[in-house]
Structures are given as structure tokens and as C-alpha cells.
Amino acid sequence: MLFNSLEFLIFFPIAAIVFFVVPKRWKNLWLLAASYYFYMCWNARYALLLLFSTVVTYLSGLFLDRVRESGMPERRKKNWKKAVVAVSFFLNLFILFYFKYINFALETLGQLLSIIHIKLRVPFFDVLLPVGISFYTFQALGYTMDVYREKVPAERNFLQYALFVSFFPQLVAGPIERSDHLLGQLREPKPFNYESVRTGLLLMLWGLFLKVVISDRCAVLVNTVYGDYQSFQGYALILANLLFGVQIYCDFMGYSVVAKGAACVMGYELMDNFSQPYLAASVRDFWRRWHISLSSWLRDYLYIPLGGSRGGRLKKYRNLLITFLVSGLWHGAKLTFLFWGGLHGVFQIAEDFAAPFWAKLRRLLRMRDGNAFCRVLGTLKTFILVEVGWVFFRAESVSSALWILRNSFVLQDFTWFLSTDRLRLGLNGTNLLILFLAVCVLAVTEIMKERKIQLLKWLSSRNFLIRYGVYWGAMLFLLASMNIMGQEFIYFQF
Amino acid sequence: MKNLLKLTAKCFLVCLPMIAVTVYLRWQPFNYMDGEAPYYIWNRDQARQESETYYETLILGDSVANSAFLPEVLSDGTLNMALGGMTPVESYYVLEEWMDSHPAPKACYIAYQDLHLQQDECFWPRFMYSHRLTPSQSLEILACARRYDCSGITSSAPFSDFLSYELYLPNKYMTSLVSAGLKGRRAYNELVYRINELHRGRYIGSYFQDYQEGTVPALYEHFQIDPMIDFYYRKLIGLCLANGIRVRLFRAPMPDNSICTDSYREEFWAYYDGLKEAYPEITVDWYEPCGTVFFSDAVHMNPRGALKLCEEIKDRYPEDFSGQELSERQKEGLNDYIRYEKLPDQLRPWLENRDYILLCWDADGIFPVGEWETVLPYVSAYYGNVFAEGGLQLALTDDGGTAEVWCEGMEEPVFWTRPEPETFSMMVLDPERQVVHWRDFRRDGEQYVVCAERMPE
Structure with a gap:
């Protein structure tokens, strides 16, 4: 179900x-x-x-x-x-x-x-x-x-x-x-509580929005490209990779939010599984924000029992690699998942190695620790690394992932975005527009959450027109997406 | 309690767009449903509404049967109730429904292509989509499909799919709604409904679709029937026999380029001989293949083919088709086919033995007189070259540029301008002396191609 x-x-x-x-x-x-x-x-x-x-x-x-x-x-x-x-x-x-x-x-x-x-x-x-x-x-x-x-x-x-x-x-x-x-x-x-039922239902609506409006729409394009990746190159592959990052996030977060909402309706509180992962400043930070319940499980019941960061750098890196290989394997019985897990381990080791050099460079440029420019740069770097990882996660084999990465950087004219070639990706103009708008909504909510603004509280304090404008907007988005919905959640296979 | 009411009211308010769309989907199906749905809806309306006409013969089956039978050619008391994708499963309920509001017909002609004896692939996308069946009929089919493990029907979530269709929920109709867009599909769907009304259910390949070169010929190697479909096939025959209806099962003709192996014939007859043994009253006919000119694709007959087959059937089973005079409805249906027939030599079978007048104006004599021999018996007038007869009056203006055509029964004359050089013009008058076909042709090698439409809009 x-x-x-x-x-x-x-x-x-x-x-x-x-x-x-x-x-x-x-x-x-x-x-x-x-x-x-x-x-x-x-x-x-x-x-x-x-x-x-x-x-x-x-x-x-x-x-x-x-x-x-x-x-x-x-x-x-x-x-x-x-x-x-x-x-x-x-x-x-x-x-x-x-x-x-x-x-x-x-x-x-x-x-x-x-x-x-x-x-x-x-x-x-x-x-x-x-x-x-x-x-x-x-x-x-x-x-x-x-x-x-x-x-x-x-x-x-x-x-x-x-x-x-x-x-x-x-x-x-x-x-x-x-x-x-x-x-x-x-x-x-717990007995019936109006507030928690209301909050739960709104969370469920938001979760469905993420899944049906964004994730399922991304899936159309991603599946088209990955299903026949050799006939695409350049922008098409980059777009598919970017959208897969959005798809998996909205798919999994959508599920987690609906789950949280459903539990909340009955008065139970489930843990948050995501905390704006694409705003992470490093890969390590990303894993504090992505699939929090699994990463904290692996930290508490695998990484720390293995010795954690105790016993020197080498042991720490070994433990880190083991943990991430297990994390990869947890996702599925495929070499690509193992590779994906290993890659995240390697990224973190590399980050650890590079940290003193970055710190030195920052000092040289007289930039403070929380400097906004550094922060944006770090977020961008992390996003790119995570996206590279997603290619392995989504591809059928390691060799096809490598092929996709190689061919993503074929130079193309910008007019490609206006050409009919774009239509081969499976989404027409209207669907791309809906997707773009929905992703904008997602980005705004992510930034608001990062700034510790409680969205539901914020929404509840608005007047009727704004509140129902938002609800009906979400409903209309859902309605417009019903012709492409019905895809399974990616994480069901794990 | 207050909170509960407040919550319910708010849930209703939030879901308002969803409810509004569902209500729209329920009440305005013609605005968004795809172009085939009105054909199913017409069929449903016919089966459920009482009619003044007594229908002595019903056609049941899938698109093959639908395309092969022209009620206007057979008799005024014939109705084509076959539907694209219909298997004996749905046919049973269509006949059952028919019997509830109509007297039993004398005969039922039943035909299916092999695919629709092997699987029921249209139950969800066509029958449920267009609400052709009642909820209880659908539930009965679902229960039976579960018993027989019929994979075409037992979807992963049959009950929710059933509810979604029955309640017109957007998850099943959003694709149609989005495709229909703001313009909607009402005009087109109403036209489809009218075409069904005009041709009394014959809709598949309504007009002249020629066999396309490159069509892959059908290959018949094995004859198989799904257990659930077999169960309903027998139930359908049983229902007919119980009501004294003559059962005519037949294998519709196939294009002569189809490949049909001996083992297929053996398996086909093994099954149908079994049926004949179980129900000795039924007849089973295998119609031999005929030329591709009679088909619009590898399985469906075009109106030319249907005309040929219907005349053959009428000769073979005259007891099923009473009344030799063409009724108004029959004339209207025939006129519609004649109107769409493009080639002069192919007009002939439509006019043969019927009170139609064919007029040709071949001022330049481009249509060799020798070729007229095939057409002559049906040509009442061949102005400019041969003759005029039968109360038909033709008068040419002084400059010879316009002919005035008039005959008994016509309210006012028709003015016919001389065809362009190197072309000839053809006109058909129906029994009511209405112009139903009026086109100019040009010779292109061995063929004649239409170069001007003269029919008024």
C-alpha cells in the first residue's frame, strides 16, 4: 500500500x-x-x-x-x-x-x-x-x-x-x-488532539506534494534519460543527474514527512529524517542531515563500536570506510551502491585531509570561520560531490555511471534548452514549468527551515486567504500531477 | 465534538479543489473523455433505454465484429453492439442488460479476434473508463477474475481502481482532463456519438481507411482461449439459447496476406467443434480471406469490406434480416458512406440494386467509354457522352458552361458547372433525390484522384 x-x-x-x-x-x-x-x-x-x-x-x-x-x-x-x-x-x-x-x-x-x-x-x-x-x-x-x-x-x-x-x-x-x-x-x-491531527494532516499534504508533484515529475525525465543514457549527452545528462538528486530527496523526504504526519495524527512523534541536506557545507555535514535515522544508527551501532575516531587517523579512516560501505550495501545488493557508499567515505577522508589546508587558506585570506562566501562555496562543492555520488546510485552499473559522468561534460550550445531535443526527455513545457515552480517552493521552505522558521507555525498565523491560498495551491499542484503519479517510493526497495 | 466538526469542515475546505474537479468529471464526461468513450456510452445508452424499434439481430463482439457489420445494409432491425476490446465477458453483460429492457432478438452474430479470446486488456482502460458496465457487473467480473486469476483484470489494486473509476476520481481521469485542456473535447465527442447513432453502433473504421502499405500481416499460429473468457463465452451462448436467440458465431474474414497455419485451423475447429457439440443449435462460420482493399489494417474491415461481407451474410441467413425496403435510417447511414467514398469504381457496390442515380459529366471524354461498361448499368445519366433517362432532366445553358439537373422528387434543380479540362465530375442522388456525393476527379496514371469537392458544406 x-x-x-x-x-x-x-x-x-x-x-x-x-x-x-x-x-x-x-x-x-x-x-x-x-x-x-x-x-x-x-x-x-x-x-x-x-x-x-x-x-x-x-x-x-x-x-x-x-x-x-x-x-x-x-x-x-x-x-x-x-x-x-x-x-x-x-x-x-x-x-x-x-x-x-x-x-x-x-x-x-x-x-x-x-x-x-x-x-x-x-x-x-x-x-x-x-x-x-x-x-x-x-x-x-x-x-x-x-x-x-x-x-x-x-x-x-x-x-x-x-x-x-x-x-x-x-x-x-x-x-x-x-x-x-x-x-x-x-x-x-494519546487521545484525540485537534492540534496534532491538524498538524499531522498538513504534514501529510506536504509529503504528498513532495512525492507527487516534484519527485514523480522528476522521475519521468530521469527514467527517460537513464533508460537510454547512451543516446544523450551534455545538458540532458546533467539535467537528469540534477533532477535525480531532487527526485530522491523529495521521494524519500516525502515518504518520511507523510509517515511523520500519519503518526502525528495519532499523537505520536517520529524523528526527523532530513534536515536540509543540500544546504550542507561538507559531505560530513551532509550525512548529519540526510537519512538521519540510518546515519545515526550506523554511527551508534557500527562506527563507534568499531572504534570511531579513536586510535589514530588510519583507524578512523578505516572505520569511516567500513561504515559507508555498509551504508552502501544496506541500500541494495548491487556494486553501484557499494561504490556509492565507498565514494562518500572517500569524500569524507579527502575533506578531512584537506581541512587544515582550507583553514590555512582562510586565515591567509582573512576570512572568518562562518564566512558567507566560504559557506556558499562549501555548499556548492558538497552538492556537486553528492550529485556525482547519485550517478552511481542511480546507474545500472559502475561502467554506465562512469560513461554518464564522462559524457555529461560534452560541450553544447545553450540553444539546446530551446530546441525540440529537450522534448525527448519526456517532460513537456507545462510539466517543466510546474516542476520548476514546485522546486522553487521547496527551495524557499528549505531556506526558511535553515533559518529556524517553523513553517507550520508561520502558516497558521496567517489570515484565511493566505492559508487557504497555500492549501489550494498545493491541491491544484497535486491535481495537475495526478496524470503522472503512481510511482513507487525509491526507498521501498531497500 | 466542536473540534471534530471544525476539523471536518477544514478538511472539506482544503479538499475543495479536488472535490470540484471530481464533480466536474462526473457531470461533464464529454468535455474531457477521449474520443472512443462516446462510442461506449452510446452502446450503454442503447442497451439500457427502451426503444420503439424491434431489433431482430444484434451484433456482439470486439472491434473486428464492429467493423465488419453494417446495420444499414443488413436490415432496419439490426444493431451493432460490438465494442472495441470487448471479450465474451463484457458481451455477456451487454446482452443481459439488453434483455432487461428489450424483447429478445431473433439472432446474435458474435465474433472476436483471437487476442480478445486470450486476454481481457480493455476492461480497465475502456469499459471502466467509460462506465460502460454497472458497478455490480464490474464487481462480478472482478470476483470471477480473481477466481480464474485472469491477469488482464486483476490489477495490483483492483478494488481501489474500481472505486477510482466509479467515483470519477482525478487519479484516473487527470490525463484525459489535461489532454483535453481548456478547449475540451465536447464537440468531437458529440460528433462521435452522432456517428454511432447514424451507423447504429458501427464506429471502428467508420470511413474509408485504405489498407496501408507496410502494414504487418497477421500471423495465426495457435488458437488459445483464456479459461475465464471461455467460461463467459459459454455463459453468453447459454443466455442466447435460453432466450430462443439464434447464435451465429463466426470468424471474420482476414486479409489474404495473413498467414494462417494448419495447426491454427485445427485448434480453432477443435475448440468450436467442442462448442457445437455442447450447443448443437449454434452455427459457426469461417469466412475465407479476401483482398486487402477491403481492410483498413491487418484485422479490421473498412466499409467496402463490411458491405461485401454483409451482403454475403444476408444471402446466407435471410431469415435473420427482414424488410427489403430501405428505411430512412438505413438511407441516412448509406448516404454517409457514399459521401465518404472517394473512388468512382468503388461507388458501384453501394449503388447496386438500390434506387440511387449516378451522374457523370465527362466533357472532355477523359473517362474512356470502355471503362464505363462496368459502371453503365448503374449510371442513369452520362451527360455529354451517352444518355439521360428515368425522369431525369438535364439542360445545358447556352454557353454550355452549366447544366441544370432536376428529377422527380427534387425540390429545386441543382446547377452543375462544367468540370475543368482534363477532369470529370460525378454526382450521386439518393432515393430521396438529395445530392449525397459530388466530386471532380482527375486521371493520374491508372488511378482517379479527387481534385475538387463540390458537396455544399
Whole structure:
């Protein structure tokens, strides 16, 4: 069930209304049933995987608590706890590996062996990737780690815990919630609150605007170009790459905002997954703003346990590279994702190396740390690097990504933008105009948010005409985009 | 409670543009729906509305059947209820609907091209789009499709697609609305509706589309039928037989350049022999291929082909078509085809055995007299060269530049100016003595091409 589908438009009001109507003690049970129904709309059998992951991490939490409360010596306790975490990780990651990576792993193994002239007949496993498996597995494993670190007590109420893992607004594409943030909220279901329902609905409208008006429109052009990239060059490739950056942002942020809005309607607060990433001053900064729930998960449960930035530069870079390779691999079982992750690791290492030189140069030019020019330059540099990364993320293979990058810089006349060649990109003038206007709206909101202006608060304080002008404007944009909508969210595949 | 009401009111206000568009989509379908929708809507109106005329013969099937039958040629009591993309699934409901508001016809002619026996690809984009079926019929089809796992119908979200179409939601109609733009499509759609009214349902290839060179000939290797479609095919035959309707199943002619393997014929007859065994009352005909001149593409007949086939059918099953006199409606339909026929020699079959007058003015004698032999029996007057007869009066002005044409039944004479040198002019008068065809032709090698339209607007 897509957020931008009629099914969700029917499902969500029913889920929310019943949630408010039923007595408090039934609320979570209802939400759990609704969440499993939501998930089973894709593939009913795969709900068993979700249940399995839930049971394993729930039991591991209980075991960890029991070990902690037992009277055994500290060293033994530690060993037991590690064993429980290892079993939980092994079982969850094994499922993730089997359903997501098995074919990729075998294929890669076969290719590696063929280099040394060993021919391996690689079997193909006909498995369908369960939607959102990477998200809920990481969320459940995060809980195991939090109980292990005694950050949260083990949840004893199975229904409550099952709801934490399967909470439908964020089940299939995040944000990957932390147990200390969401689990506590689930224990105390909230009654109907006009303000939060209103805010939630407005967030959902904004999320749909991002997805349907901007992302789906970008997708038309990007898919046209990437589907037959060899027949394009220069501006067409640059435009497609730029728009893919916009597409993936609006697609994923759109989902996260609808998820946040849907949760908000029912009185829950989900974490922010994005914080104006394209205004980041460095690649490192970009990762503090992009897919925050995943990057913070990787930081807390991988980078820091690996040693983080302790133990010298070399170790720090090693840890950084490992973290970003895992991040790449998390996105999908393809070499391009691995390359994309690795590239971001390398960018950050390069930035780290170059930092003292930049600082020296700034001092020489007598520019302060927060100098506006430096800031703009840094943002531009980061944007370009991120865009280069997106080419690998979107392309079918590393070689095609390299081809696209090479051919993006073929010199062309500016009149190309006025020529009929532009129409080959799949978007006509009206759609390009709508896209341009919508991106302008997005840019304005991003700058306002960066300046800490709370948009909803700002909007609520305006008069009727301005408020409804904005709402109806968004509605009209949505209406004008309904002929191209219906595309799946990119992050569903992860 | 107050907050709840406030919230509901605000939600309604925010959604106002969406609601307004939906209401517009619901009430003004002709303004935006694509050009084929009125053809489905006309079909729906015919099936649901009672009519004064008794229809003795109904045509059911897909575009192949629709293009192959000319009700105006067959009889006044024939109606072409075939629709593009229709499979036996939809045909069953069309007939069922017909029976609810009309007396049972005497015969049903049913034909499908192979594609529409293998899959139902038009259920969503055509039948649901144009609201041809009732919600209960659609739901019945969806339930059956689920039972038979019919991939053409069971979309990823059939229920929401069903609701979207039924409620005229913008997600299904926005493309049409945007394409229709501000100008809208009402004028065109109304014209399509009128064409359907005029030709009583025959719409596919309404006018003379010649077979295009380069058309890929159809290849028939295997005959297959989808289980759900087979289920409805039998249900349809059962419905006909239960109501005493003669069932004429037929395989419409194919262009003679089509490739049809022996195994295809064997499989075709294996299936239809099975049907005949189960329902001995039915007839199954295989019409042999004919020249590409009778087709507009690899499967659809143009009006010339349909005329030829209909006359053949009329001879074969005279009991299905009563009334030899042309009714007003038939004349109007025929006139429309004659009006659009461009080539002189191809006008002949339309006029044959009917009370039409063909007049030619070939002042320069460019049309060799020898060629007239094929046309002569149908030419009532050949001014300037041969004769005038049958109450027809032709008078040439003194300078010989204009001819006054008048015959019994005409309110006022028609003035015919001499055709340009190297051309000849042709006029057709219908049984009401109205001019229905009036064009000038020029010889271009072996062919005659139209060089001037003389019909008044």
C-alpha cells in the first residue's frame, strides 16, 4: 500500500478513526492489527518474517534483562549478554542476507573465482525482496543493542514491542526509530488532539506534494534519460543527474514527512529524517542531515563500536570506510551502491585531509570561520560531490555511471534548452514549468527551515486567504500531477 | 465534538479543489473523455433505454465484429453492439442488460479476434473508463477474475481502481482532463456519438481507411482461449439459447496476406467443434480471406469490406434480416458512406440494386467509354457522352458552361458547372433525390484522384 494511493486514503482514516474511538487498552492492539494489514497488502506471507524478527529481538531483550538481573559474575554476565546479542544479530542478519543479498553474494563470488580461472556454477535463488526488511531489521536490532547497553529496559509487553517494530507509518521506509524514542510513546496512547491531527494532516499534504508533484515529475525525465543514457549527452545528462538528486530527496523526504504526519495524527512523534541536506557545507555535514535515522544508527551501532575516531587517523579512516560501505550495501545488493557508499567515505577522508589546508587558506585570506562566501562555496562543492555520488546510485552499473559522468561534460550550445531535443526527455513545457515552480517552493521552505522558521507555525498565523491560498495551491499542484503519479517510493526497495 | 466538526469542515475546505474537479468529471464526461468513450456510452445508452424499434439481430463482439457489420445494409432491425476490446465477458453483460429492457432478438452474430479470446486488456482502460458496465457487473467480473486469476483484470489494486473509476476520481481521469485542456473535447465527442447513432453502433473504421502499405500481416499460429473468457463465452451462448436467440458465431474474414497455419485451423475447429457439440443449435462460420482493399489494417474491415461481407451474410441467413425496403435510417447511414467514398469504381457496390442515380459529366471524354461498361448499368445519366433517362432532366445553358439537373422528387434543380479540362465530375442522388456525393476527379496514371469537392458544406 503506497502512501500516494487510494488504498491508503481509505485505510488511514479508518485506522485513525477507530484508533480514537476504541478504549485505551485496545488502541495498541488495533494499531498492531492495522500495521500487519498494511504490511500484508504487499505480501501476506512475508509478515511472518516481520513476526520472526519481532519475536527474536523481543526474546533477546528479555534474555538480556534476565542476565542483567541474575546473580552471576560480571564477566560471565558480559559473555552471556554478548552471546544473546550475537544470536539476535545472526538470526536477523541471516534473514536479511538471504532475502536481499544471497544472489549478489553468489554472483560476486563466481566473478571473483573466475578471475583465478575457477568456474563456479552459481545457483539463482528466486526470492522476492520483502518490502522494508532493511528498515525493520535495523530498528529491531537497534532495540537489542539498546537493551544490551542498558539504555532502555527490555519491553515485557509483547504487543507493545510488536507495534514498535511494525508501526505502519514508518514500517516500510523508516525513519528507523530508536527504542528510547518510540517505545515509550507507544506505552501511552494519546487521545484525540485537534492540534496534532491538524498538524499531522498538513504534514501529510506536504509529503504528498513532495512525492507527487516534484519527485514523480522528476522521475519521468530521469527514467527517460537513464533508460537510454547512451543516446544523450551534455545538458540532458546533467539535467537528469540534477533532477535525480531532487527526485530522491523529495521521494524519500516525502515518504518520511507523510509517515511523520500519519503518526502525528495519532499523537505520536517520529524523528526527523532530513534536515536540509543540500544546504550542507561538507559531505560530513551532509550525512548529519540526510537519512538521519540510518546515519545515526550506523554511527551508534557500527562506527563507534568499531572504534570511531579513536586510535589514530588510519583507524578512523578505516572505520569511516567500513561504515559507508555498509551504508552502501544496506541500500541494495548491487556494486553501484557499494561504490556509492565507498565514494562518500572517500569524500569524507579527502575533506578531512584537506581541512587544515582550507583553514590555512582562510586565515591567509582573512576570512572568518562562518564566512558567507566560504559557506556558499562549501555548499556548492558538497552538492556537486553528492550529485556525482547519485550517478552511481542511480546507474545500472559502475561502467554506465562512469560513461554518464564522462559524457555529461560534452560541450553544447545553450540553444539546446530551446530546441525540440529537450522534448525527448519526456517532460513537456507545462510539466517543466510546474516542476520548476514546485522546486522553487521547496527551495524557499528549505531556506526558511535553515533559518529556524517553523513553517507550520508561520502558516497558521496567517489570515484565511493566505492559508487557504497555500492549501489550494498545493491541491491544484497535486491535481495537475495526478496524470503522472503512481510511482513507487525509491526507498521501498531497500 | 466542536473540534471534530471544525476539523471536518477544514478538511472539506482544503479538499475543495479536488472535490470540484471530481464533480466536474462526473457531470461533464464529454468535455474531457477521449474520443472512443462516446462510442461506449452510446452502446450503454442503447442497451439500457427502451426503444420503439424491434431489433431482430444484434451484433456482439470486439472491434473486428464492429467493423465488419453494417446495420444499414443488413436490415432496419439490426444493431451493432460490438465494442472495441470487448471479450465474451463484457458481451455477456451487454446482452443481459439488453434483455432487461428489450424483447429478445431473433439472432446474435458474435465474433472476436483471437487476442480478445486470450486476454481481457480493455476492461480497465475502456469499459471502466467509460462506465460502460454497472458497478455490480464490474464487481462480478472482478470476483470471477480473481477466481480464474485472469491477469488482464486483476490489477495490483483492483478494488481501489474500481472505486477510482466509479467515483470519477482525478487519479484516473487527470490525463484525459489535461489532454483535453481548456478547449475540451465536447464537440468531437458529440460528433462521435452522432456517428454511432447514424451507423447504429458501427464506429471502428467508420470511413474509408485504405489498407496501408507496410502494414504487418497477421500471423495465426495457435488458437488459445483464456479459461475465464471461455467460461463467459459459454455463459453468453447459454443466455442466447435460453432466450430462443439464434447464435451465429463466426470468424471474420482476414486479409489474404495473413498467414494462417494448419495447426491454427485445427485448434480453432477443435475448440468450436467442442462448442457445437455442447450447443448443437449454434452455427459457426469461417469466412475465407479476401483482398486487402477491403481492410483498413491487418484485422479490421473498412466499409467496402463490411458491405461485401454483409451482403454475403444476408444471402446466407435471410431469415435473420427482414424488410427489403430501405428505411430512412438505413438511407441516412448509406448516404454517409457514399459521401465518404472517394473512388468512382468503388461507388458501384453501394449503388447496386438500390434506387440511387449516378451522374457523370465527362466533357472532355477523359473517362474512356470502355471503362464505363462496368459502371453503365448503374449510371442513369452520362451527360455529354451517352444518355439521360428515368425522369431525369438535364439542360445545358447556352454557353454550355452549366447544366441544370432536376428529377422527380427534387425540390429545386441543382446547377452543375462544367468540370475543368482534363477532369470529370460525378454526382450521386439518393432515393430521396438529395445530392449525397459530388466530386471532380482527375486521371493520374491508372488511378482517379479527387481534385475538387463540390458537396455544399
